[in-house]
Amino acid sequence: xxxxxQIEVGTELPALKIGTIxxxxxxxxxxxxxxxxxxxxxxxxxxSAGLGDVFAHGMLSMGYLGRLLTDWVPQQRIRxxxxxxxxxxxxxxxxxxxxxxxxxxxxxxxxxxxxxLAVTLADGTVTLTGDAVVAL
Amino acid sequence: xxxxxAFIGTQLPATTLTVDAGRLRFFAKAIGETNPLYTDVExxxxxxxxxxxxxxxFLFSIELxxxxxxxxxxxxxxxxxxxxxxxxxFTYHSIAHAGDTxxxxxxxxxxxxxxxxxxxxxxxxxxVTRADGSAVADLxxxxxxxxxxxxx
Numbered sequence: 001x002x003x004x005x006q007i008e009v010g011t012e013l014p015a016l017k018i019g020t021i022x023x024x025x026x027x028x029x030x031x032x033x034x035x036x037x038x039x040x041x042x043x044x045x046x047x048s049a050g051l052g053d054v055f056a057h058g059m060l061s062m063g064y065l066g067r068l069l070t071d072w073v074p075q076q077r078i079r080x081x082x083x084x085x086x087x088x089x090x091x092x093x094x095x096x097x098x099x100x101x102x103x104x105x106x107x108x109x110x111x112x113x114x115x116x117l118a119v120t121l122a123d124g125t126v127t128l129t130g131d132a133v134v135a136l
Numbered sequence: 137x138x139x140x141x142a143f144i145g146t147q148l149p150a151t152t153l154t155v156d157a158g159r160l161r162f163f164a165k166a167i168g169e170t171n172p173l174y175t176d177v178e179x180x181x182x183x184x185x186x187x188x189x190x191x192x193x194f195l196f197s198i199e200l201x202x203x204x205x206x207x208x209x210x211x212x213x214x215x216x217x218x219x220x221x222x223x224x225x226f227t228y229h230s231i232a233h234a235g236d237t238x239x240x241x242x243x244x245x246x247x248x249x250x251x252x253x254x255x256x257x258x259x260x261x262x263x264v265t266r267a268d269g270s271a272v273a274d275l276x277x278x279x280x281x282x283x284x285x286x287x288x
Binding site for chain 1: 159162163165166167168169171174183189191192193194196197200201205206215216217218219220221222223224225226227228231276
């Protein structure tokens with residue numbers, strides 16, 4: 001019996017705890033992702049828009065959730081992956097990525113699991129919610 | 137100011153990026169990726185990949201290769217400081233690898249507002265394809281524009 005046969009509705013993915021997000025994290029992500037929006041790396045620009053500080057790129061947290069997925073299934077099994085950015089992630093935020101199986105269906109001749117996903121900060125703020133469909 | 141609904145259907149400039157192993161290692165470092173198959177070509181090959189796989193969310197970066205990436209926002213009269221990423225989705229067709237030349241073709245598919253114009257939404261669909269035209273993924277991005285002056 002392979003591991004994917006043991007997956008059922010309610011199965012939880014091993015949570016992925018991320019370390020503290022620093023300004024260095026945001027600078028590296030700006031360069032590596034190509035997202036040069038100064039709102040994430042330049043406190044002067046953030047203040048000029050009425051914010052107290054820079055905040056993390058949404059796609060950084062989506063990248064963490066992507067790691068949760070690829071830690072769990074080979075990437076070629078991911079059929080779709082989507083998120084809604086529910087709250088900003090401040091500097092020094094400590095995100096944890098979680099997911100669980102909410103349904104299993106037969107689609108196009110393959111067994112697919114739908115996963116419910118979230119990223120939550122240490123203070124309980126949910127910053128991302130989403131779902132992914134993976135072939136088992 | 138309100139985003140003109142005539143913006144719907146607009147094709148934005150396509151961008152192309154030849155993904156190399158160095159950029160993928162930089163991205164892996166930036167998201168804290170520790171799985172060697174995203175940084176070590178031999179590990180990737182041992183896992184059955186032709187080269188380092190392009191991770192699921194890096195495909196969003198292809199359209200960011202545009203040297204003036206906020207131009208289309210500014211052209212709509214929007215201050216990029218008040219733009220937020222609302223939603224993002226990926227539908228995958230095939231895995232891309234280091235060495236692939238990928239093209240992103242973005243198109244505006246919807247514009248709408250909520251809360252009396254205080255929030256405006258722009259929906260953009262982007263196809264990512266290889267040089268031979270084969271499909272890698274289809275992306276949908278929802279951008280939220282805050283209009284602090286509206287609906288007060």
